[in-house]
Amino acid sequence: MILRLAIGSLLARALTVGMTVLAIALSVMLFLGVEKVRTGAKASFADTISGTDLIVGARSGSVQLLLYSVFRIGNATNNVTWESYQDIAARPEVDWIVPISLGDSHLQFRVMGTTAEFFERYKYRDDRPLVMSDGVVMDDLYDAVVGADVAATLKYKVGDPIVVAHGLASFTKHEDQPFRVSGILEKTGTPVDRTVIISMEAIEAIHVDWKSGSKIPGQTTPTEVIRQMDLTPKAITAALVGVESPLQTFGLQRAINEYPEEPLLAVLPGVALQELWAIVGVAETALLGVSAMVVVTALIGMMATIFSSLNERRREMAIFRAMGARPTTILGLLVLEAVLTSAAGATLGLALLYVGLVIAQPIVDGTFGLWLPIEAPSWREFWVLAAVIAAGAFVSLVPALRAYRLSVADGMMVRT
Amino acid sequence: MLNDVRYRWKSRTSFHLSVPTLDIAAGDTVLLLGESGSGKSTLLSLICGTILADSGQVAVAGTDLARLSGGSRDRFRAEQIGMIFQQFNLLPFGSVLDNIQLPLHFAPERRKRAGDTKTEAQALCTALSLPETVLASKAAALSVGQQQRVAVARALIGRPPVVIADEPTSALDANSQATFLDLLFDQVQRHGTTLLMVSHDPRLAERFDRVLRMEDIASIERRVA
Numbered sequence: 001m002i003l004r005l006a007i008g009s010l011l012a013r014a015l016t017v018g019m020t021v022l023a024i025a026l027s028v029m030l031f032l033g034v035e036k037v038r039t040g041a042k043a044s045f046a047d048t049i050s051g052t053d054l055i056v057g058a059r060s061g062s063v064q065l066l067l068y069s070v071f072r073i074g075n076a077t078n079n080v081t082w083e084s085y086q087d088i089a090a091r092p093e094v095d096w097i098v099p100i101s102l103g104d105s106h107l108q109f110r111v112m113g114t115t116a117e118f119f120e121r122y123k124y125r126d127d128r129p130l131v132m133s134d135g136v137v138m139d140d141l142y143d144a145v146v147g148a149d150v151a152a153t154l155k156y157k158v159g160d161p162i163v164v165a166h167g168l169a170s171f172t173k174h175e176d177q178p179f180r181v182s183g184i185l186e187k188t189g190t191p192v193d194r195t196v197i198i199s200m201e202a203i204e205a206i207h208v209d210w211k212s213g214s215k216i217p218g219q220t221t222p223t224e225v226i227r228q229m230d231l232t233p234k235a236i237t238a239a240l241v242g243v244e245s246p247l248q249t250f251g252l253q254r255a256i257n258e259y260p261e262e263p264l265l266a267v268l269p270g271v272a273l274q275e276l277w278a279i280v281g282v283a284e285t286a287l288l289g290v291s292a293m294v295v296v297t298a299l300i301g302m303m304a305t306i307f308s309s310l311n312e313r314r315r316e317m318a319i320f321r322a323m324g325a326r327p328t329t330i331l332g333l334l335v336l337e338a339v340l341t342s343a344a345g346a347t348l349g350l351a352l353l354y355v356g357l358v359i360a361q362p363i364v365d366g367t368f369g370l371w372l373p374i375e376a377p378s379w380r381e382f383w384v385l386a387a388v389i390a391a392g393a394f395v396s397l398v399p400a401l402r403a404y405r406l407s408v409a410d411g412m413m414v415r416t
Numbered sequence: 417m418l419n420d421v422r423y424r425w426k427s428r429t430s431f432h433l434s435v436p437t438l439d440i441a442a443g444d445t446v447l448l449l450g451e452s453g454s455g456k457s458t459l460l461s462l463i464c465g466t467i468l469a470d471s472g473q474v475a476v477a478g479t480d481l482a483r484l485s486g487g488s489r490d491r492f493r494a495e496q497i498g499m500i501f502q503q504f505n506l507l508p509f510g511s512v513l514d515n516i517q518l519p520l521h522f523a524p525e526r527r528k529r530a531g532d533t534k535t536e537a538q539a540l541c542t543a544l545s546l547p548e549t550v551l552a553s554k555a556a557a558l559s560v561g562q563q564q565r566v567a568v569a570r571a572l573i574g575r576p577p578v579v580i581a582d583e584p585t586s587a588l589d590a591n592s593q594a595t596f597l598d599l600l601f602d603q604v605q606r607h608g609t610t611l612l613m614v615s616h617d618p619r620l621a622e623r624f625d626r627v628l629r630m631e632d633i634a635s636i637e638r639r640v641a
Contacts, residue, residue: 001521005510012509012556315504321466322501323570324494324522326487411466 002329006336009316013309017341020302024345027298028388029352031291032381036357037364038284040372045277048190049240049269051123053249056080056088056256057238059263063279066272069100069238072110072191076102079235084262088239091255093248096121099236101203104164104174109150111164111196113203113233119145121240124190134158135183141202141227143182147193151184158184162196164206166215174206176220189371201231241266295388299395302341306334306399310406317407330407334400335393342392346385350377432637433458435472438628442477442577445604445611447621450630456614459634460582463612464497465489477577494523498571498579498609503587505567508556513537515555516570526574533573540569544599561592565599572603579604581613585620597623 010017049070057065058078067073089097098121101113116137119130135158138145144162146154156162162179166172179198187193205226209219221229243249249268256266317330357374364370377385433455440446450456461467462474465481466489474481477496484492498519506515516537520527530536534551541550544565555563564584571579581600585593601623604611613624621627 001514001517005507005514005518008509008511008514009507316507319501319505319507320518321490322464322493322499323519324490324492326490326522328487329522411461411464 002333003336006333006340009313010337010340016305016309020298020305020341021345021348023298023301024295024342024388024392025348025352027291027295028346028349028385029356031288031295032349032353032384033356034284034287034291035381035384036353036372037370038288040370041284042277042281044189044370045280046270046273047125048273049122049124051121051127051242052240052269053243053246054241054253054256054266055238055269055272056241056264056266059265062265062267062272063276065238065265065267066269066276068102069240070191070269072102072112072195076237078263079237080239080264081235081262082233084259084264085236085239087259087261088241088256091252093243093245093252093255095242095244097242098122098240099200099233100238100240101200101233101235102237104166104203104206106150106162106164106196107154109147109153109194109196111144111198111203113198113200115200118197118240121242122192124188124192128188130188130192131186132183133186135181138182138197138199138202140180140182141199141205141231142177142179142223143198144179144202145183145185145197146181147185147195147197148187149193150196151181156181156184158182164196164198166206166210172215176209177206177223177226187365189365200233200236204231204233205229296391298345299342299388299391302338302392303395303398306338306396307402310399310403313403314406314410317403318410321407321411327404327407331397331400331404334403335396338392338396338400339389342389345392346388350381350385433634434637435459435462435634438633440610440612440626442610443608444626445601445624446613446626446628447624448612448614448628448630449616449618449621450614451616454630455634455636456630457582459630460580460614463580464493464499466493491522494519495525496576496578498573498576500564500567500571500579500581500584502583503560503564505570506555506558506563508554510555511551512541512553512555512558512566513551515566516540516551516573519570519576520574523574526576530574536573537569540572540603541566543603544569545595560587561596564588564592564596568596568600568603572607572609575607575609578610578612581611583615584613585615585617 055065055069057069058076058080060077064074064077068076085097085099088094096117098115098118102110104111119137123129133148135145146156150156158181160181162181164174164179166174179202185192208221208226208229209216241252243252253266253268256264320330320333321327354374357372361372361374364372448456458467462469463476465474465476465484468482476492479492481489481492507518510518513534517533520530520533527533537551542548546562546565546569550558550562550566555566558566564587567584571581584600585596588596597620613620
């Protein structure tokens with residue numbers, strides 16, 4: 001009955017209580033939402049590359065190598081010569097090796113040269129392979145496969161022409177050698193979606209008339225001639241390597257890192273991803289901290305609301321006292337109300353989170369390539385909700401203790 | 417009941433109430449007359465045990481209140497005393513039934529005496545000329561006169577030996593006053609309850625067994641602090 005009266009009392013103040021519940025709900029939604037994005041981002045991040053044992057590139061930092069080879073962020077400091085690449089490829093531990101050549105762009109998207117094997121070897125999110133949504137893997141020298149975002153943004157269909165630009169923010173285009181879209185990849189949520197993929201030979205081909213990063217004036221080799229030329233690459237940017245047995249990974253890594261002919265670097269993608277996350281994660285933690293503060297603010301708001309309601313409720317407390325309620329009952333009643341309020345807020349917040357997820361999931365996935373799973377709340381989330389309710393009870397102790405003192409002083413007679 | 421009681425409000429303007437002796441027999445109906453500020457409220461608080469006398473003895477139904485701990489006094493009040501206020505007696509958000517049952521929540525003995533509380537509450541409401549359907553309605557939806565009668569039902573449920581009424585009629589018009597008092601006295605006499613009513617209205621005197629004047633039983637000292 002006391003519970004019923006407490007609920008009745010809350011309903012009688014529906015507007016102010018509703019506002020408090022809403023504030024708590026929004027803060028809880030924000031907190032859980034940030035947490036969801038955080039874990040989603042971390043998972044998405046770790047899902048970017050799988051099935052690859054080592055990434056090999058010119059010697060720099062492991063994070064940098066990961067950034068430019070997998071995330072297409074930043075640039076390689078140096079290339080790996082074709083001879084070194086072949087040396088590594090010839091090693092007995094190597095099961096497969098896929099070269100990557102970067103440096104050109106198509107509008108806002110990066111162009112990556114690689115071999116057809118890339119489509120078999122590159123895996124993401126629990127060893128999922130790349131799948132063509134339309135068309136086929138490049139067959140001709142001037143064929144290009146585009147990622148889902150590229151196709152969606154530029155509205156490309158199979159058969160459309162593409163002109164690759166030299167460099168990343170350049171006005172010089174390889175206009176004399178246009179490409180044709182041969183295939184479009186399905187969405188993966190990885191940087192592949194934002195990549196134009198052409199063959200290694202094509203990368204060589206479009207640079208036939210180039211030297212030291214600039215076009216040789218007046219020289220235009222006809223495409224028919226280029227097709228006859230030897231287009232074996234002279235250098236690559238990086239390579240993805242799979243080993244015969246996982247046990248050999250470290251041995252091969254050491255061998256590559258100590259490669260005498262050229263300074264090279266081999267990194268384990270998982271380790272490099274973790275290093276990178278350690279950097280990115282700080283911002284995420286800060287965001288989580290801020291949203292935790294929002295929850296605290298909402299709870300303090302509730303405390304203020306209880307405080308301001310105390311005066312108008314002295315009559316109510318006097319009735320309780322006259323009926324034989326102890327001052328501790330009054331205290332318990334107020335804490336109970338705070339628990340009910342924050343529980344309602346937490347529950348509504350959770351509900352709002354799911355509504356928000358259902359609405360935002362496709363948008364976030366499409367815009368950021370971030371997949372936020374909609375699943376039953378985890379234990380962690382339940383703990384967060386429980387903590388919010390407990391904190392609500394705790395902050396309500398302050399006004400409740402004041403009510404306790406008031407009810408001891410007032411007894412059953414309210415003196416104002 | 418009261419013997420050589422002194423009480424002083426702490427941390428307020430100096431207000432000193434002393435009651436040499438006040439004895440009310442069980443089953444009596446007593447009217448306590450006094451102007452506002454005559455110490456009536458303080459006296460009631462002493463009897464109800466929400467405040468403790470600085471010296472002297474307050475005994476209700478044979479129990480010395482000073483011997484009880486704070487919590488036991490609250491329990492004692494719930495068990496022994498039915499309380500009716502001037503107005504705003506009820507929790508406006510609760511149903512009439514909830515309001516009537518409220519003291520029983522703090523008084524297990526009284527709950528036992530009440531038996532089936534809902535039937536009891538219904539019987540009291542009928543006896544107090546409240547409509548059949550009143551139990552389910554919200555207290556706030558009732559007229560003041562009805563609310564006061566619900567307060568009587570609440571004070572009487574489980575038959576506490578003492579009912580204290582603090583100016584219960586002052587919020588009512590003359591007509592409702594008479595009806596209210598008729599119903600109250602009817603119930604109190606049927607159950608042999610001791611009734612202590614506080615009022616400033618001497619016209620009510622004829623209904624009561626005894627009439628006491630505040631100035632006769634108590635002396636007040638006020639000093640400007």
